[in-house]
Amino acid sequence: MYTGLEGMLQPFMSLTLIGWIGGGTLVGLYVGAIPGLSVTMAVSLLISFTFSWEVLPALAVMVGIFVGGVYGGARAGILLNIPGAPAAVASTFDGFPLAKMGLAGQAMGLSTTQAVIGNFFGIVVLALFAPLISHLALIFQARDFFLLAFMGLFLVGSLAEGNMIKALIAAFMGIVIGLIGMDPETGQGRMNFGTLNLLGGIHFVVIMIGTFGISEALVQLQTKAVPVKQNISRITPEWSVVLDNMFLTLRASTIGVVVGALPGTGGDIAALMAYDHARRTVKNPYPAAFGHGAYQGLIAPEAAANAAIGGAFVPMMTLGIPGDSVTAVLIGALIIHGLRPGPMLMREQPEFFWFVVGALLIANVFLYVWGMTGIRAFSKIVEIPKPYIIPIIVVLTFVGGYSIQNSITDIYWMIAFGILGYFMKRYGYPVAPLVLGVILTPIIDENFRRGVQLSHGSIAGFFEGMFGSAVSLSILVIMLLTALVSSPRLMNALRRALGGKSA
Amino acid sequence: MKIIEWSRLILAASLMAAGFAGAADYPERPINGVIAWGAGGGTDTATRLMTPIAEKILGHSVILANRTGATGAIATQAVSTAPADGYTVLFHAENPQLYQVLGISPLSYDDFEPAILSVQGATVIVVPKDSPIKSYDELIKAAKANPGKLSIGTSGVGGQPWVTSMLLKKIEGVTFNPVAFQGDGPLITALLGKQLDVSGLAVGVAMQYIKNGDIRALAVMSNRPNPSIPEVPHITQLNPAFTESMKASGFFYGVFVKKGTPQPIIDKLTEAYKFALNDSKFIDYATKSGLDVIGLSGKEARDFVNNWRSQVSWLIHDAGASKESPEKFGIPKP
Numbered sequence: 100m101y102t103g104l105e106g107m108l109q110p111f112m113s114l115t116l117i118g119w120i121g122g123g124t125l126v127g128l129y130v131g132a133i134p135g136l137s138v139t140m141a142v143s144l145l146i147s148f149t150f151s152w153e154v155l156p157a158l159a160v161m162v163g164i165f166v167g168g169v170y171g172g173a174r175a176g177i178l179l180n181i182p183g184a185p186a187a188v189a190s191t192f193d194g195f196p197l198a199k200m201g202l203a204g205q206a207m208g209l210s211t212t213q214a215v216i217g218n219f220f221g222i223v224v225l226a227l228f229a230p231l232i233s234h235l236a237l238i239f240q241a242r243d244f245f246l247l248a249f250m251g252l253f254l255v256g257s258l259a260e261g262n263m264i265k266a267l268i269a270a271f272m273g274i275v276i277g278l279i280g281m282d283p284e285t286g287q288g289r290m291n292f293g294t295l296n297l298l299g300g301i302h303f304v305v306i307m308i309g310t311f312g313i314s315e316a317l318v319q320l321q322t323k324a325v326p327v328k329q330n331i332s333r334i335t336p337e338w339s340v341v342l343d344n345m346f347l348t349l350r351a352s353t354i355g356v357v358v359g360a361l362p363g364t365g366g367d368i369a370a371l372m373a374y375d376h377a378r379r380t381v382k383n384p385y386p387a388a389f390g391h392g393a394y395q396g397l398i399a400p401e402a403a404a405n406a407a408i409g410g411a412f413v414p415m416m417t418l419g420i421p422g423d424s425v426t427a428v429l430i431g432a433l434i435i436h437g438l439r440p441g442p443m444l445m446r447e448q449p450e451f452f453w454f455v456v457g458a459l460l461i462a463n464v465f466l467y468v469w470g471m472t473g474i475r476a477f478s479k480i481v482e483i484p485k486p487y488i489i490p491i492i493v494v495l496t497f498v499g500g501y502s503i504q505n506s507i508t509d510i511y512w513m514i515a516f517g518i519l520g521y522f523m524k525r526y527g528y529p530v531a532p533l534v535l536g537v538i539l540t541p542i543i544d545e546n547f548r549r550g551v552q553l554s555h556g557s558i559a560g561f562f563e564g565m566f567g568s569a570v571s572l573s574i575l576v577i578m579l580l581t582a583l584v585s586s587p588r589l590m591n592a593l594r595r596a597l598g599g600k601s602a
Numbered sequence: 603m604k605i606i607e608w609s610r611l612i613l614a615a616s617l618m619a620a621g622f623a624g625a626a627d628y629p630e631r632p633i634n635g636v637i638a639w640g641a642g643g644g645t646d647t648a649t650r651l652m653t654p655i656a657e658k659i660l661g662h663s664v665i666l667a668n669r670t671g672a673t674g675a676i677a678t679q680a681v682s683t684a685p686a687d688g689y690t691v692l693f694h695a696e697n698p699q700l701y702q703v704l705g706i707s708p709l710s711y712d713d714f715e716p717a718i719l720s721v722q723g724a725t726v727i728v729v730p731k732d733s734p735i736k737s738y739d740e741l742i743k744a745a746k747a748n749p750g751k752l753s754i755g756t757s758g759v760g761g762q763p764w765v766t767s768m769l770l771k772k773i774e775g776v777t778f779n780p781v782a783f784q785g786d787g788p789l790i791t792a793l794l795g796k797q798l799d800v801s802g803l804a805v806g807v808a809m810q811y812i813k814n815g816d817i818r819a820l821a822v823m824s825n826r827p828n829p830s831i832p833e834v835p836h837i838t839q840l841n842p843a844f845t846e847s848m849k850a851s852g853f854f855y856g857v858f859v860k861k862g863t864p865q866p867i868i869d870k871l872t873e874a875y876k877f878a879l880n881d882s883k884f885i886d887y888a889t890k891s892g893l894d895v896i897g898l899s900g901k902e903a904r905d906f907v908n909n910w911r912s913q914v915s916w917l918i919h920d921a922g923a924s925k926e927s928p929e930k931f932g933i934p935k936p
Binding site: 139140142143146147150151236237238239240241280281283284285286287288295296298299300362363414418419420421427428429430431432434435437439441442443444446504505506545548549552553555556 | 640641642643646647650651654666667668669670671672673675676679704705706707751753758759760779780781782783784787788790791792794795797810811813814816886887890891923925
């Protein structure tokens with residue numbers, strides 16, 4: 100494990116490499132901040148761009164983009180209520196209300212601090228516990244993914260804002276939309292009405308930028324609110340806020356690393372689950388309630404999304420299996436450069452593993468620098484008059500929407516979901532459960548069927564198996580505890596039963 | 603009247619001349635390359651490695667873009683609606699040859715001309731490292747003793763692991779319990795985690811785990827040894843009954859243009875990509891990825907894709923997993 104440790108120093112000893120990492124982080128920040136322009140796409144473009152390069156500078160710039168891009172997504176989420184990347188969906192829930200309170204600078208400062216801490220946590224886990232975490236990825240079975248995604252659906256409750264029926268309707272729509280397209284096993288079309296355009300399904304990022312981005316532009320066109328004057332006298336977060344919530348940061352980072360390390364789930368799901376966790380465990384959020392501008396509602400998803408980076412590198416480097424969509428592209432990029440990540444590379448050239456750890460550390464330093472220096476300029480974005488800012492946003496979302504799959508059909512879908520999102524917001528239906536449904540449905544669908552196939556076609560065997568497995572039981576216990584902790588009635592009953600005083 | 607007819611004739615003649623001139627000078631501007639699979643995948647990687655080398659012969663750049671979805675049917679459709687002038691090129695794998703029987707799309711490689719079939723990949727049958735099954739014969743024995751009980755990983759109907767399990771059923775008469783995974787990543791995870799008894803995997807993907815001792819290789823589904831794992835026996839050596847079905851086996855990547863593209867243009871693309879296949883960087887990639895460089899073009903390429911379609915279409919149909927009979931599309935039985 101600790102052979103090739105000298106590889107970690109390699110990026111520190113070359114100014115060129117440091118420059119590439121720093122440049123990558125800066126570019127990533129802006130790519131991430133633009134809705135639809137994703138890290139996955141930026142890294143794919145870099146494959147062609149860095150084709151003739153040496154492998155180390157190419158890897159350095161990609162690591163930088165990865166780290167910057169995951170963080171950048173929160174910027175647009177906080178300032179405009181439009182997540183720049185899927186991992187930033189959860190950051191809009193409390194980030195945007197904070198900006199509306201005139202605390203955009205504070206919110207961005209806090210998101211930077213949390214990103215840096217979460218990222219650092221992920222790197223430490225990658226460096227020290229990679230074999231342990233990759234073992235977890237191996238024993239995680241289909242039924243465990245099923246349970247995990249099912250637990251993700253708990254979030255619908257957190258996002259209901261007092262009207263559970265409307266939240267459930269939105270989530271149900273998301274689940275149905277998530278089923279559209281080719282059946283993952285038989286290749287047959289589902290709900291595609293015979294058209295090829297629907298056979299590929301509707302990409303969830305297209306749905307996300309439609310329901311969040313276009314609909315927000317429509318809402319803002321209608322409401323004649325005056326831009327909020329931002330208080331940017333202070334941008335570094337008060338240390339008391341950071342320290343007070345350090346335990347939450349660490350719990351969220353743990354969720355981030357584990358979910359990031361599991362193949363098939365990435366930072367987006369990690370951030371949503373961490374938000375749900377914060378909402379259920381933090382009893383006294385401030386300065387406002389959850390969903391209305393709580394620091395805790397920003398801390399948890401930011402820490403988790405960034406901790407997921409280190410997590411995603413764990414199976415990629417140790418097993419050669421991508422932990423998320425970005426590491427999937429990174430593996431392809433390394434293969435082009437003649438390296439195939441996995442157990443053989445770990446054995447023959449372990450210095451590559453440590454090079455990645457070193458590059459991540461440097462990227463994390465740059466993240467703090469770029470993150471903090473850009474805040475004042477970014478805060479001005481909220482103050483720009485709407486006739487100027489909204490057209491710019493719409494153009495950016497169109498560019499982003501097209502670039503995901505180079506498809507014009509996606510633009511039409513984006514507009515359609517924008518209009519749907521507008522009416523949902525107008526009539527008090529939360530849009531986040533819809534996106535959540537679209538993200539989680541394929542995971543639940545595939546893993547339920549896979550789990551039943553693994554128990555030789557027996558549905559009873561699928562559920563029975565959960566009680567014989569330590570991993571499944573742990574998830575079940577966490578699910579029950581979460582339900583318990585977040586229900587005041589059950590908690591009171593429990594306290595009374597235990598003889599304690601009731602609240 | 604006369605004048606109009608004359609002018610029509612002249613117009614037609616000049617258009618034809620322009621067409622020929624276009625074909626002779628091809629390419630005069632950058633070419634659009636549509637990759638049917640996502641960034642980082644096998645088709646994408648091979649394409650992005652070949653193209654910069656081929657550009658040296660073409661003299662213009664090929665602008666690559668990934669159009670993913672529906673196992674490449676969306677990209678296939680997009681290229682088939684572009685003009686047949688060689689400026690929209692499809693980089694794809696074997697999948698279109700199954701679109702018809704699976705009811706995915708009416709298109710197939712009948713609607714395209716292969717400029718080149720670049721590489722062919724083979725599947726290797728593998729078991730977890732401490733499995734009691736030590737050889738191909740033991741696998742067949744174990745499967746015969748427990749029909750339909752051993753769990754075999756597949757990547758969905760028509761994918762190579764699935765085709766492998768169907769070939770074993772056809773030739774050896776053994777059945778398994780198929781478990782579907784989305785792509786190679788989750789499939790390997792389950793295999794390393796010993797959740798499966800057996801699986802087929804692309805040689806390039808499986809190679810490093812075989813060499814590291816994480817999984818055991820039993821047989822390569824091919825009619826010749828694989829240079830990347832020469833120690834593993836090939837299937838026709840173990841059982842000659844596989845000879846017929848191994849004539850066009852595995853998976854392949856290629857470069858295609860719409861049917862009706864002038865022959866000089868196809869020839870130019872063939873020349874450029876053949877040049878790329880001989881480049882040491884590409885050969886190195888192919889070796890490390892367990893791929894055979896085949897470089898087929900013209901009639902050879904056409905025979906290969908047709909033969910491949912016959913083999914797999916009928917396997918799918920006989921397994922009851924087809925939406926349409928191969929007969930409907932005039933696909934002959936292998």
